[in-house]
Amino acid sequence: MQKNGNVERRTILKAAGASAAVLGLAATTGCGGDSDSGDGTVTIRYAWWGAEERAKRINQTIALFEKKYPKIKVKTDFQDYVAFWEKFQTQAAGGNPPDVFQNAVAYLRKYDKRGILLDLKSQIDAGNLSLDGFRAGVEKVGQVDGKQLGIPVGSNTMSLVIDQKVFDKAGIKPEQGWTWDEYFKALKKIHDTEKISGDTGYFGVMYLYDLYLRQNGKAFFTEDGLGFDEADLTEWWADGYNRLKAGIITDPKKIQQLRPKSALASGDAASEFTWDNFAVRYSTEGDSTYALAPIPTTDGKQTGQYLASLMLSASARTEHPKEVAQFIDFMVHDPEAAKIMGYDRGILATTEQFDAFKPTDPVSKEIAQYEEDTSAAGVLGAITPHPSGADTVEATFLRIADDMSQGKTKVADAVKQFFSEAKAALAA
Template structure:
């Protein structure tokens, strides 16, 4: 194997943008056959050093199984991944197999950059995945991606801090938003300001969608149009301001200092806050980053009028193939291997989220430490609580998190009211979706 560096773009691009009209694939060959000769394909992913090494080991297993196929690894961290992928895609040089995120799946699929996986179902069989997880890889009814797994949102609780400061944790099976805020304020006061009770939401689309669903709403409809009521978004930001004003949360200045910091430098890991909103699949990463603390996971607090089924399964990440691949059969074979060979599960563990394939879960569970077992147990409990998976983030909305963060900063610093920011955010995002369509 050797590291493959994509060719330069045919035009300047930014992450997830300007993909159309520059080297995208033609109609796929239906049921292509594997080659008897030597074939080279590329595989692209993001991640830290541990993921890089695990994935390279998986590639080596695949190459041992299929010695005529050479897989060239292409990898980077998240921050540069999407700009580089957009550049290579615009140049007609998209890697044969890529790791994908829900933020970008529709934008690439609708521009014709991804392979219709039904065209290779003679080789790729993702049927081990439950339908509610597998269907999250569909855009417009067509399967373009195979999810690695899925996670709900949750509240990470540093129980060590609650014990240290003598604060009783409410019953998390029945807690309300008032209970949640009151407990957080008690931590702040009991610690003398050394720690705060929680890190609030405000800038993440996963958090926002769960909040919207608590209020009987959602971000997008089935047609890919904005469906969010501006009053619901304004309430999201007002709740954040209320948590800050009550001193349940750090100050605006303190929160702003932590925007964009790595997980291991965030307040939830350093012990500066006792609770926060996280994708539940990241529980093991938090516990591993802070071995001196004990953490629990809990469902979100609710109120009497909270809608049922507000939690949902968000795909951790996906495997997709390029529509421009010269070797669709071999690309499909690699995805099938990554999705179904339990030796991959042994290597990956929970690194790419809690496995969607039940056979992977059976292999992984006996190898887990206490944090891993707690993460899986939470997921199994939440499986009884989740509602229908919401529509995928549409083409034109890939920058939703960056946009949310910008308007959230305006709200925090008093440059816009929650109501003004909600109207402006939705107008800007709606224009972006319209332009992409």
């Protein structure tokens, strides 16, 4: 995820990112962790993507970790989202990945296939890492083909962020189980009565399309490829393009002019689909009141939602698997670390950390309540592990949907182009 979730994530991180040098972070050097020192102290390398605020929080948690484990030192490195994966690709190809690093589901099979990821089950069995106490089985996000390739640090799910004032003025109250027909009627009413577009461009959000497919018995990805065909995508993109031309969706040229600000926050749209923990950006960027609404459904029941997660993975080449496991365990279970990180990487994944952090700002409270309500509604399913190449497919979907929305390519041609490029990426 994303004004497509993927665009949003990358834009936020690029806009707010800072270099390690600016923050005085230690440079990442060496192969694997540093060699053991004479006094038994070892050093592990930890890399992640994010912004300056995340870096500050993570450095505070590392200080706590090093106090608790004085024989383990942590060297850190961070980039924005795009630069992180470019650097990681180079490090992995050179046999020099960091010992422990932030990861996401789209990359698990890709780097497991290349022998980069450590199966953490051995460290779990050794008692260095615990899978106890994860909320709603979110630890399963990191499980692929019987391996534990990542440990979630937070959870999030797709949501609909709305301009509450606009929806109230139009007399629209989204409720759990509302349908796509009801959602589109709401957008048209907003367009006709409030004179603004209803949505920023739902048809370009890959993870939203995944939910729609899941509502209809399919999924964006299967374990080894795509779970839908050209007719499915043609229907989705043609419907979106028609609504765009009718003025119900924000003009993509306007969205480009506004970036990195969201068209929802600028008042040029009344709703936007994105990950729930991204909701904090709208109150920062805009001057209205924003709320989280349920995902529309096909049958009035199932939303297709699941919990996704940022996670921590380890290098199969690390010389210090025990220390890496202890570091991950601390990051996902320690209550004091939770108080520092808050919901920066999503709703805290374990019960110890979730209970330890008590959000005081209205947005964080609403994000936590949204996930609790979604879980209580019984609509959450299991995420489908992405095949190798999924990250390239995600970027392809985003790029081609954007070109299609701007009229650079016809829907039929866009669909054919997507399937051609996606199949090539998945076969690589």
